[in-house]
Amino acid sequence: MTHDVLIIGAGPGGYVAAIRARQLGLRVGLVERAHLGGICLNWGCIPTKAMLKGTDLLHQANHADRFGLHPLSPAIDPTRLIARAGEVSGQLSAGVAFLLKKNGVDLIWGAARITAPGQVEVTQSAVAAPRGALEAGRYSAPHIILATGASPRVLPGLEPDGRLVWTYMEALRPDRVPASLVIVGSGAIGVEFASIYAAMGAKVTLVELADRILPAEDAEISGLMAKALQKRGIAIHTGVSVSRLDRAADSLTAHLSNGMVLVADRLLSAGGVVPNVSGLGLEALGVVFRHGAVETDMAGRTSLPGLYAIGDVAGPPMLAHKAEHEGIACVEAISGRVPHAKGPIPACIYASPQVASVGLTEAAAAERGVALRVGRFSLRGNGKALVMGEPDGLVKCLFDAATDRIVGAQVIGAEASELIHGLTIAVSLGATSEQLAHVVFPHPTLSEAMHEAVLAAREGAIHA
Template identity: 40%
Template sequence: MSQVFDTIVLGGGIGGYSAAIRASQLGKTVAIVEQDKLGGTCLHRGCIPSKALLRSAEVYALMKESDRFGIQAEAVRLDYAKISDRKNSIVDQLYQGLQFLMKKNKITVFNGKGRIIGPSIFSPRSGTVSVEQEDGEILNLVPDKLIIATGSRPRTLPGLETDGVTVLNSDEALQLEALPASAIIIGGGVIGVEWASMLSDFGVEVTIVEYAPRLLPSEDEDVSRELEKLLKKRGVTIYTGAKVQTESVVRGAKQVTISIEQRETTQELTAQLALVCVGRQANIEGIGLQNTDVKVENGFIKVNEDMQTAELHIYAVGDCIGGLQLAHAAAHEGIAAAEHGAGLPTHAYAPHQVPRCVYSRPEIASIGYTEREAREQGRQVKTAKLYFQGLGKARVLGETDGFVKVVADEESGDIVGVHMIGAHVTDYIAEAALAQLLNATPWEVGQTIHPHPTLSEILGEAMLAVDGKSISF
């Protein structure tokens, strides 16, 4: 049995369903093939559930410090079962909304394992998707355009494979029924830092082990140093430039012991559990790529700037193509692929114009190049860095940690990077993203009237400070 669609999307995560909705808006007949639940990692195992937990951790930490706001809150108690219920409720509500969006946009959803087949009786070219449905029936879906959006999964370390008990990945950690007393987090990237911040706020004794010389190695060095300082102030133990000796791992019934090597010194770390956060790998096995001319490079599907693979009628978006594995990047790529497939001109994907967010406490938000990257490109740059402790709204909130740093090109005057660490900075990084998209100069952003008192004022002042014109700092 076969059915024909203008656009078929293999994978129903944010990249996939964004592509599907946009294709439908453009008048295409659209189908999504998803073997699990619509929403993918972002909705079920990533962005949404982890941020729900982070919010509870933030509230708990704030309540324990309520005395400095003149509020006596005695016997503050954490109920992790209720926290988990709240997380699950948020996910369920959004999942129901997503299912409604599929019906609203007349998108047909097929639940089952999809596999791409080569030229056959169904189509003279590769790209037909064979779907093994839950009842065992095989259905062949024939597209004019195919968009691969199969996402990614947590990467493992050989010798430190997860068991769901004492060694977990981030997917498994979201299903914990109770908090551990202590945790070793392997990896100081975005996922590792967010879990470290969350668990620390929940009262867990946390240790981070990062192989690179600093936390968040892709962020500006000033931001990394500030984050490390603030996490240590909260009691988090941090080892950077440290290698895990995976052959030394000892798993007990209720604890795990791991040896690490740092600057030629070896030591043992013991905790109730270890959380492995060493990146993500593409879900591209078993989807039939060998039946196509689609190229794979370093474990990810290779695409051009229009999201096309080597077979131009087959596109790929999201985590399965590597690069910035961010939900909003995947959504943008999905929309771009749908529009290009419909014959519309598309805005070329530019990684340096994608905002990056880390939902630790304090938050981190950035866009563009770091100061080091800009200088390595041969640019002469000018910078400014303003601290939140001088901002009225930050004092009112009691959140004065962190700063905003602006990097601008001396010759053109254009903003080439904005890097922020502080309370709620993810809420206004989009202003910096718009400024960079429009090739704005710091002076132009500084002329924008920012309401007072707000946290966003510091962004305008930091822009003015690049040329020594800040008024309030």
């Protein structure tokens, strides 16, 4: 069967690109071997957030007396918590299948390999195909888009075994909640699972090679997160690595590079992810890679004419919304539209508290020689945060001192992931502090803290 576009991978980037391509009138084949919605929907973004919602409710229930309620004695049912995460993922996966069918996308079930330019061989998958999917075979298209995502990074000496040493996949489907858990890596994955398992009663220890947790985030925000986690009983060790791991029958011993020894039931290796580039036939085709990812231009074009890459396989930031954005840009370029420049990409961490950021940090601005005016506002001065019982947090806005344009923002605290979009719009449009100072924010809302942070960068916040 001949298509205009063949897309390999039905994660957020792949299925969104497929739907947009159909809207543009292209004949589309979408190849998937295991899960509609990809890792994000089935093993990452969605199920972890479903579990975190349960732990957030537990936290609120444990402090019910603050809201005028009789004290409660809630407890998490791990089996039900995990089951609900699967239910939410299943509902969304079914929704993706509906959208593909509605838009006339040909779903091809199996594992794909590019045998020649424009030629894809699909072999049978071990996972049963959804109803209506096309069978394995040979398919062709003048345009092929790689949207194969990423897989957990395997750290030397910490090879996952599915029982004692976990990836995020095992952490989402534990046979039981361990009494103690060591998490190696304190990026988004590590910090989110630290929140989840600490809430479920595990003694959690974070081990990070960098000198602070969340090393990709703003240093001030990182410090506030460390204090919040430690307040919840999570131990943190930075500037160290696991030099040796001894595995026993139902426990393990981690020897750290500073001489410390940690004994725990389980270990979660959360050292990030790596692009899924193997098994696709790319090396034989001479595709150019950069830092382990497929090198692309702003429209997703690779070094091989007719081959494109989007999302995680094309390199960082490895975020679902970035993949979706790139997927749309890619198929629009294929259909003849002029590729648009990629704007700043927000990043969110859904731990407790949440963290969200966009644009430059203070350190990044300093590296570029950009002089800043920085506005900060604590959520302790925000009425809605106090009403919610979530007063710990900070909104931070960074303005270019020369142009007055906002170049970055960071938020830590309640609903940070819902607040960052406003600041993302501001950074994308290059809004000035003067313009933002005159925007009217509704009261009482958390969003007022963004306005106060803007004012703090000028004459001063009102409620600070």
